[in-house]
Every structure is written in structure tokens, then in C-alpha cells.
Amino acid sequence: MLLDNTKNGFTLKSNFELKKAFFLFKIISNKTLTNIGKKALEISLKFRLPVLFLVKGTVFEQFCSGESLDESYKTVQKLNDKNVKSYLHYSVEGQENEDSYDLSLKEVLNSIEFVSQKNILDFTVFKPTAIANSTILQKVSENKPLDKNENELYKKVYERFDTICNLAHEKDVKILIDAEESWIQNPIDEIVLKMMMKYNKQKTIVFNTSQMYRHDRLEYLKSLKDVAEKHNFFVGIKLVRGAYIEKENERAIKNNYRSPICDSKNSTDINFNNGASFLLSNLKIFSIFSGTHNEKSIYKIIDLMKSIGLDKNNPKIWFGQLYGMSDNISFNLAGEGFNVIKYLPFGPIKEVIPYLIRRADENTSVKGQTSRELDLIRSELKRRESIKFLQ
Numbered sequence: 483m484l485l486d487n488t489k490n491g492f493t494l495k496s497n498f499e500l501k502k503a504f505f506l507f508k509i510i511s512n513k514t515l516t517n518i519g520k521k522a523l524e525i526s527l528k529f530r531l532p533v534l535f536l537v538k539g540t541v542f543e544q545f546c547s548g549e550s551l552d553e554s555y556k557t558v559q560k561l562n563d564k565n566v567k568s569y570l571h572y573s574v575e576g577q578e579n580e581d582s583y584d585l586s587l588k589e590v591l592n593s594i595e596f597v598s599q600k601n602i603l604d605f606t607v608f609k610p611t612a613i614a615n616s617t618i619l620q621k622v623s624e625n626k627p628l629d630k631n632e633n634e635l636y637k638k639v640y641e642r643f644d645t646i647c648n649l650a651h652e653k654d655v656k657i658l659i660d661a662e663e664s665w666i667q668n669p670i671d672e673i674v675l676k677m678m679m680k681y682n683k684q685k686t687i688v689f690n691t692s693q694m695y696r697h698d699r700l701e702y703l704k705s706l707k708d709v710a711e712k713h714n715f716f717v718g719i720k721l722v723r724g725a726y727i728e729k730e731n732e733r734a735i736k737n738n739y740r741s742p743i744c745d746s747k748n749s750t751d752i753n754f755n756n757g758a759s760f761l762l763s764n765l766k767i768f769s770i771f772s773g774t775h776n777e778k779s780i781y782k783i784i785d786l787m788k789s790i791g792l793d794k795n796n797p798k799i800w801f802g803q804l805y806g807m808s809d810n811i812s813f814n815l816a817g818e819g820f821n822v823i824k825y826l827p828f829g830p831i832k833e834v835i836p837y838l839i840r841r842a843d844e845n846t847s848v849k850g851q852t853s854r855e856l857d858l859i860r861s862e863l864k865r866r867e868s869i870k871f872l873q
């Protein structure tokens with residue numbers, strides 16, 4: 483099978499790096515060890531113990547591309563040599579206040595400028611809650627009235643989105659907008675729709691994210707198609723399953739409403755694949771950025787592309803994976819000529835620790851994914867060992 487080729491998959495990893503990755507995934511596959519590690523890190527940071535070098539040599543190296551844009555660019559170039567593109571994200575989670583939102587805005591604008599100066603980069607990204615007050619987003623989502631001050635702040639949110647999308651449009655840089663929890667997503671969808679209407683007239687610059695673990699998202703995609711046909715603009719969609727399942731279900735139970743999440747993993751898988759099929763069948767309007775590590779979904783998309791007669795490198799179809807995960811997917815797809823892109827988080831080590839903890843937690847809870855990583859590394863190490871033996 484195309485994605486099983488570990489020689490291509492780990493082409494950039496030395497034996498030492500592979501063994502280190504194996505050790506790391508082994509630890510984070512164990513919930514108890516992960517929790518102990520998190521607690522130890524928290525205490526060490528509190529008492530200012532010198533542990534950052536340990537973080538740097540392990541999880542940071544595995545899941546982050548560097549501490550700055552320039553440092554990360556070396557990784558970008560290495561990946562590009564293997565036809566894997568990158569998009570960089572300053573993964574520092576700021577405070578919930580206006581100064582912090584303005585700072586994040588600056589970071590996003592910098593990243594757009596950076597991408598526009600490098601001809602091997604096409605995309606950049608931002609997380610709406612890095613530039614917007616989530617309490618206000620929630621109020622808007624629930625149709626609750628905003629007072630004068632909140633109205634002003636909400637206007638500012640819109641202006642930040644507009645400033646970002648305007649620069650992305652001017653510099654011809656594609657911009658991915660992450661999806662958040664369902665209770666704040668409605669106003670994000672509304673603002674992004676306005677951005678797409680304004681900046682996606684000639685080509686697709688602005689991409690919204692659709693979380694297909696939500697049972698209402700296929701309808702959402704269909705409604706986008708209708709609006710886009712009526713108003714003549716293109717729609718970019720980052721298609722993902724969704725990252726906040728526990729939070730979503732817990733909140734629905736607590737507040738006694740129907741969870742927006744599909745009732746089983748299988749329903750999410752079907753919904754994701756139906757979403758992909760819908761987008762691929764409507765490429766006149768949509769561009770699809772498929773953010774998944776699920777190999778079955780990737781094979782499904784490849785089969786659909788074949789059956790529709792689309793080129794592997796169709797400029798409207800991208801496959802995205804996170805840095806440090808599913809390299810077998812990235813390098814094998816890229817080797818076959820598909821458009822592949824890695825999400826590269828970067829930032830000062832201490833500041834990206836919340837991102838790293840989320841990565842560790844996700845790998846602990848997504849059991850299948852971690853054991854898949856371990857199996858692949860194990861089989862590549864064996865393959866290299868057997869070659870050495872034959873030589």
C-alpha cells in the first residue's frame with residue numbers, strides 16, 4: 483500500500499532520531515507516564531529548575547520546527563527538498579485581553595509577510611481565539627445582546643479578521659482559519675464567510691475549517707456552495723474531524739442539549755468522507771485542504787480524485803499533517819506527486835509548552851494513531867537493520 487512505505491516515510495530521520503521518536507511515542511502512549519511527566523514539568527517550571535533543555539531535546543524537537551521563523555525555515559527547506567510544503571504557526575497561546583489579541587494580530591501579519599517573501603511557502607494560519615474575545619463570540623453565537631463596550635470589541639474582532647485577510651489577499655498568501663468549539667464557532671463562520679465574499683473573488687485566499695465530527699457540517703458545506711454560486715466567489719475549506727470532542731460532549735450533557743458531535747466514530751468517519759466527496763465533486767467552487775492522519779480517508783480521497791479524473795497535483799487539493807506525526811503519509815503522498823503540507827508550530831520553548839501538552843494528550847487519547855506511529859518506526863528500524871545485515 484502506498485502509505486506503508488517506511489523508507490520514504492522516514493527519509494529525513496537518522497537511526498538515532500527514529501529511536502528517540504520511538505521512545506517518545508512509547509512514553510506518551512502511556513496515560514500515567516504522560517500525566518507524571520506533565521506534573522513534573524509544571525513543578526520544575528514553577529521552581530525554575532533547568533528543564534527546558536530536556537523539553538527541547540524531546541517533545542519540542544519532535545513536534546515543533548524551531549523557536550523562531552528563521553530557525554523554522556531550515557525545516558521548511560528540508561521538507562521542501564522532498565516536495566513536502568509547510569505552513570508555520572506561532573503557537574504561543576496568549577492571554578485573553580485586547581493587548582494580547584493585538585500582539586497575535588501582529589504575529590499573523592508578520593507570518594503573511596514572511597510567506598510572501600519565500601517562494602516555497604503558500605499558506606499561513608491563525609486561530610480565531612488568538613485575536614478574538616471568546617466570551618463575546620459566545621454571546622454573539624447565543625444571540626445575546628452586546629453592551630456598548632462589547633459592541634466596540636466585537637467590531638475590533640471583525641477589523642482584525644479583515645486586516646489579516648486583506649493583507650493575505652494583497653500578498654497572494656492563502657490563509658487557513660482554524661475551527662474552535664461549537665459554542666463560539668457561529669460568529670467565526672459568519673465573519674469568515676464575509677471574508678471569502680470579499681477576498682475570494684478571483685481565487686481562493688481565505689479558508690474556513692469544517693469539523694466533520696459535527697453532524698450539521700455537511701449541511702453547512704452545502705449552504706456555502708449555494709451562497710458562493712449566488713454571489714460568485716470561491717470557497718476554501720480545511721476539512722478536519724475536530725479536536726474538542728470531550729469538551730463538546732461534556733458541555734452538552736452538563737447543559738442538557740443535544741451534542742453537536744456525531745454519535746459514533748464511525749458516523750464521524752462517514753461524515754468526513756461525505757464532506758470530502760462533496761467538496762471534490764464541486765471543485766468549481768471549493769478548494770479542499772484535508773487535515774487528517776486517517777489513512778482510510780486519504781485513500782478514499784485518492785480514489786475519488788482518480789474516479790473524477792483529477793490530476794494528483796490539482797492545485798485545489800491539499801493534504802495536511804502535523805509536524806512530527808504521520809510522516810509516512812506526508813512523504814509517500816508527496817513522492818507520488820500529491821500536494822502535501824505540514825503544519826509547523828514554532829515559538830520559544832517555554833511558550834509553546836501548552837501546545838506540546840495538547841499534542842501529548844491527543845496522542846495519549848488517540849490510541850490508534852500512536853500505536854500506528856510505533857509500528858511504523860519499529861518496521862523502519864527493522865528494515866534498516868536487515869539492510870545492514872545484508873551488506
Ligand SMILES: Cc1cc2nc3c(=O)[nH]c(=O)nc-3n(C[C@H](O)[C@H](O)[C@H](O)COP(=O)(O)OP(=O)(O)OC[C@H]3O[C@@H](n4cnc5c(N)ncnc54)[C@H](O)[C@@H]3O)c2cc1C
Binds near residue numbers: 750775851
Ligand atoms: C493539518 C491539520 C489541521 C487541523 N486543524 C484543526 C482545526 O482547525 N480545528 C480542530 O478542531 N481540529 C483540527 N485538527 C485536528 C483534527 O480535527 C483531529 O482532531 C485530528 O487530526 C485527529 O483526527 P484524524 O482525522 O487525523 O483521524 P482519526 O484518528 O481517525 O480520528 C480521530 C477523530 O475522530 C473523532 N472521533 C473520535 N472518537 C469519536 C466518537 N466516539 N464519536 C464521534 N467522533 C469521534 C474526533 O474528531 C477525533 O479527533 C487538525 C488536524 C490536522 C492534521
